[in-house]
Amino acid sequence: MSFFLADQVAPYAWFPEGASSFAPQVDFLFTVILWICIVFFVPIVIAMGYFMWVYRERPGYRGSPEALHNTAIEITWTVVPTIVVVWVFWEGAMGYLDMARIPKGTVDVNVTAKKWQWAFKYENGGEHDVIPVENSSVKELPLLVLPVDRDIKMIMRSDDVLHSFYIPAFRAKRDVVPGRYNYMWFHTTKEGLYDLFCTEYCGDNHSQMNAKVKVVSQEEYKKALDKAIQEPEDPLARGQLLYKRQGCSTCHNAGAEGASGPGPSYNGSWGKPVQLESGAEVAFDENYVRESILNPQAKARKGYGKASPMNSYAGKLKDDQIDALITFIKSLENANSATKK
Amino acid sequence: MTAIQENLAHVVDDHADHHHEHPSWLAHHFDDAEQQYDSGKLGMWLFLVTEVLFFSGMFCAYALYRNRNPEVFEFCSSFLNEKLGAINTGVLLFSSLTMAWAVRAAQLRQHQLLVGMLGATLGCAAIFLGVKAVEYSHKWELGLLPGKLYVAQLDGAHGPHKGYLEFICTVPAIVTALCALYAIYAFATKSLFHQRVAGPMLVAGLCFFGGVGLGQYLEAQEEASKGHGGHAGSHEHHAMVDGHVDHGSHEHAAAPDSVHAAETKTAAEIAASAASAMGGSPNVYVSPTELKTPNADVNQRSMAGLFFSIYYCMTGVHAIHIIGGMIVITWLIVKAAREEFHEQYFGPVDNVGLYWHLVDFIWIYLFPLLYLIT
Amino acid sequence: MSVVDRPITAPVHSEVESYPEHHFLNHSSGFLSWALTLDHKRIGLMYLVGVMSSFALGGMFALMIRIHLWNFKDGWLSNQTYNQVFTLHGAIMVFLFIIPSVPAALGNFLLPVMLGTKDVAFPRLNLSSFYLWVTGLILFLTALSVTGLDTGWTFYTPYSIETQQGGAVLAATFGVFVLGFSSIFTGLNFIVTINTMRPPGMTWFRMPLFLWAIYATSIIQVLATPVLGITVLLLSAERLLGIGIFDPKLNGDPVTFQHFFWFYSHPAVYIMILPAMGIISELMSVHCHKGIFGYRMIAYSSIAIALFGFLVWGHHMFTSGMADVTTIVFSALTFTVSIPSAIKVFNWLGTMYQGTVSLNTPMLYALAFIFLFTIGGLTGLPLGALSTDMHFHDTYFVVAHFHYVMMGGTLVAFLGGVFHWWPKMTGRMFNDKLGIVSAIIVFVGFNLTFLPQFVLGSRGMPRRYATYLPEFQPLHQLSTIGSITLGSGLLLALIVLLMSLVNGKKAPRNPWGGATLEWMCSSPPPHDNFSSAPTVGDPYDFSNIEYDGRVGGYVKRP
Secondary structure (H helix, E strand, O other), X not given: OHHHHHHHHOOOOOOOOOOEOHHHHHXXXXXXXXXXXXXXXXXXXXXXXXXXXXXXXXXXXXXXXXXXXXXXXXXXXXXXXXXXXXXXXHHHHHHHHHHHOXXXXXXXXEEEEEOOEEEEEOXXXXXXXXXXOOOOOOOEEEEEEEEOOOEEEEEEEEOOXXXXXXXXXXXXXXXXXXXXXXXXXXXXXOOEEEEEEEOOOOOOOXXXXXXXXXXXXXXXXXXXXXXXXXXXXXXXXXXXXXXXHOOHHHOOXXXXXXXXXXXXXXXXXXXXXXXXXXXXXXXXXXXXXXXXXXXXXOOOEOOOOOOOOOOOOOOOOOHHHHXXXXXXXXXXXXXXXXXXX | OOHHHHHHHHHHHOOOOOOOOOOOOOOOOOOOHHHHHHHHHHHHHHHHHHHHHHHHHHHHHHHHHHHHOHHHHHHHHOOOOHHHHHHHHHHHHHHHHHHHHHHHHHHOOOHHHHHHHHHHHHHHHHHHHHHHHHHHHHHHHHOOOOHHHOOOOOOOOOOOOOOHHHHHHHHHHHHHHHHHHHHHHHHHHOOHHHHHXXXXXXXXXXXXXXXXXXXXXXXXXXXXHHHOOOOOOHHHHHHHHHOOOOOOOOOOOXXXXXXXXXXXXXXXXHHHHHHHHOOOOOOOOOOOOOOOXXXXXXXXXXXXXHHHHHHHHHHHHHHHHHHXXXXXXXXXXXXXXXXXXXXXXXHHHHHHHHHHHHHHXXXXXXXXXXXXXX | OOOOOOOOOOOOOOOOOOOOOOOOOOOOOOHHHHHOOOOHHHHHHHHHHHHHHHHHHHHHHHHHHHHHOOOOOOOOOOHHHHHHHHHHHHHHHHHHHHHHHHHHHHHHHHHHHHHOOOOOOXXXXXXXXXXXXXXXXXXXXXXXXXXXXXXXOOOOOOHHHHOOOHHHHHHHHHHHHHHHHHHHHHHHHHHHXXXXXXXXXXXXXXXXXXXXXXXXXXXXXXXXXXXXHHHHHHHHHHHHHOOOOOOHHHOOOHHHHHHHHHHHHHHHHHHHHHHHHHHHHHHHHHHHOOOOOOHHHHHHHHHHHHHHHHHOHHHHOOOOOXXXXXXXXXXXXXXXXXXXXXXXXXXXXXXHOOOOEOOOHHHHHHHHHHHHHHHHHHOHHHHHOHHHHHHHOOEHHHHHHHHHHHHHHHHHHHHHHHHHHHHHHHOEOOOHHXXXXXXXXXXXXXXXXXXXXXXXXXXXXXXXXXXXXXXXHHHHHHHHHHHHHHHHHHHHXXXXXXXXXXXXXXXXXXXXXXXXXXXXXXXXXXXXXOOOOOOOOOOOOOOOEEEEOOOOEEEEOO
């Protein structure tokens, strides 16, 4: 009956079209399980119906109450299902291990879930775009662009409560748990636009916490990445954007933004003398900032040398980007360092 | 239901003449004393199983979080006064002995001894709670509170809030006063029954305050030893010398002069940033430099608070069980004063005894886990 | 309240008996005679009324959900209201209906009678269990009326810590705590009763299978529920004081909450289904007039399910990021539970073989149970298998699966049991034809409601969604139509039962031809069940039980 329903109301049957390397494996196992179920269920129902009719209570008929025990048949119907479920378990566990073992050389995406919004950040620091949607209770949804035929790794964290990252077309799901990172990966196999749902109840707009996933060719993905990090002309705005995209904000506080550690705050630093780990004092100027970006350990500020080694940004930033960052830090000259979150 | 009704019902159901002796202490649906005793006993054992499982949830939480942050647990357990814990352990062990003796007395129809032993158990329970009251109030004054309420100021001085002990003692004081009135009534009316009930209750009430006095004496001794550089509280003393860092703004704190202290500060900052990254407000104080390094960042809400949550949950639920036990023991004293127990009917004493031993037993686990292991 | 003035009538043990003059229902009268009763039968009946009312309330919420989901967006409820409605539907159905339904209502009534004792071991504890249940009900109603509870019935942290509906969370968690103790005390009472109060001749393997099932259930109630108790207590403390054990902001771990919660709540699934299986064992044998096939296997499988049930809680958390080894071990253990369940289904079929099948209302419910439970059980396979569960987890597939087990299983068995023992409990026969119609409507409506949900889930429809993608709409509408059909079938069943109280024929001692002890005492049973220990025989020996037209029921041939 369900087959019939499925065929009638949508162009596909049990599953949405598969678009990851997990899909064939999951669909295969499910189909086998489905047939196992049919092989068990249909005879049970037929036997039930047959017994109902043949042994029904009627005048002149009295059943024989002898058949109460039959060791052979009881062992059979214990052993056969056991073998079947052992196989099902094995297949499922092997498939799961594929899903759990994250390969090397993945395209990484940072996922942040919060009530009731998905946020995606690409490897180059670019952030997700949005896509307008029709026939929905929301106007637009976040759009995650992924390259086809690549291993993709999701690095997921939650800002507030539990969420769960689920793309039916990929047959992949993983909870997003506050206070820790959860990972998942999949190998995209097919270009297209797919749905992404939050499947762990997270409050009022849980059912609107959706997104779209667009799997595109690798060239298009590159274009999308470039677009994601396009920078504004104005050096100050550009510096501010780079501050966030390049991850400076994860360690350094600036204005009211960014984390309050482990790196020193930018606020109110410009132009003032800096105490170094070596005991010397230098001026906080363009040269100092540039050197600190390209070779952070050279003149580490007192108290920050060993505990929080910053990685060099040499080769990651172009000169004009560094200029923009300098402009940004300069603008914080008079910012109050106490204005942290 | 009257006896007549019950008899009638029997006659109506079934002719069988079924009126063998059914003494008042044997419930009508039991066949004999043995069945009643066995049922009660099995029921109590099952109840104890549920109690163990109830506590096991908290023991699991303890194991999980201790495994995750062992340094927090080491740091925090140094705030617990082992002397008070040890005294309470001794008191509870002794009360188990008196409880077991009470069971024996019930079987031998030694009614006066039974009342005495139950009274002694009740008194021990009260001493336990008195000492516990001192422990709790002392920690509250220091701000060593569970979870997000944790506001420890380790400058040795007590916080702005005092008088928790008086607050805790209000209810016991009222209860003791009522017991005293009851005792006066009992002795005035010269009723043996009332005297037997009121005596132990009054003693227990007074025992509570004995426990409070004992606890305060030992706690004061501990504080005094701190002043002379005693090891147990030395970290508090030193913390006072170092002063504490303001909420959040670490750069502006007075720069400690030694490299060692600088490391401490950095670690504290990391902890603070971790806390703020997690959304909690950083509430970091410079902590004792003598204790080994990881302790630097444990005295904060998101770390130490959790230990004290577990501490209060475990000891609090245990204390509720003690109070529950005291209520049933009082009920037993009433029954014992009426001389209801004998060799065929001592199940209630036996079962309450089992419960009491379990409560004792749980403390035997709590004491080392919370106070001793470092 | 006195019966002294009533004449002592003829003994009821005659061959041609009539409706007994004195029984537990008219043993005494007045409100207090019920409110303070220690009679397990009256307590059972009070539970029955209570759980059926709770079911009606939960069912109304279910219909509200289904009607809301008729359109893919802009349903008649706001998101917030929808969340509160599905939460209350789940919480009421689980804590107030399913868990106490069979053990507390039917179990209370039947256990001592089937066992051949006068009462349960601790009648006062039994009454206090009932009042604890009532307290839990009041707390839930408070949560409902003061503010809406919106955490889902699982109270997952940190949502339950953060939600604005704090008062409701506190009321509900405290309600769960109280209900937990109600359940523990009931289980404790039953274990003790079965262990120490069996009359002479009632050996373990002469116990009816319903009692085996209740015994296994009670073990779970006693061993699992305390953990729920401490979990919700810690959650209340979390809300009141912010102790942080489950709050990631205070370095706590929300996944630990899930472990704690499911350590109870998975075994709770077996608290729900095991007694239902016990009912089916009774119904199949009585209405096939044939001994149960493989008695020992069924008895052992009940205990096996109870024990394995403690080891599989992790399968609710396959996607939460547990260690791989843990996940795989939990998957393996999960499959072990399926075997004893399968054995039971085959044994029930074996019972029909060469029997004499009476197709009356209880039997039709029992057959519906086998059909629905088999679907529910088999659809557990893709959920237990890890790779497929990654797709199905938290979708409508899960929703359909557990409704097939919980509702198609427990509720249908409960209804079958209520119809089966209704004449014993009330002394009235119901209209069997209308009862059969109700069974058929329930069966059809049920499948119409939940079969489409399997398809919805496999296509990726997540659960607990107030709005959904337009392509899911046809299946949702089918499901809604089914739910209304189902609701009317259940309403008809209720009407049939209530009508019997008004104009039902007086029930004979043994209307169906059962061989267990409850059919040996009158309908309704006398106040003390048995004044002397009854003679215990084989509970499934139907060889000398024959229909006697004079009494309109079955009698034991001497």
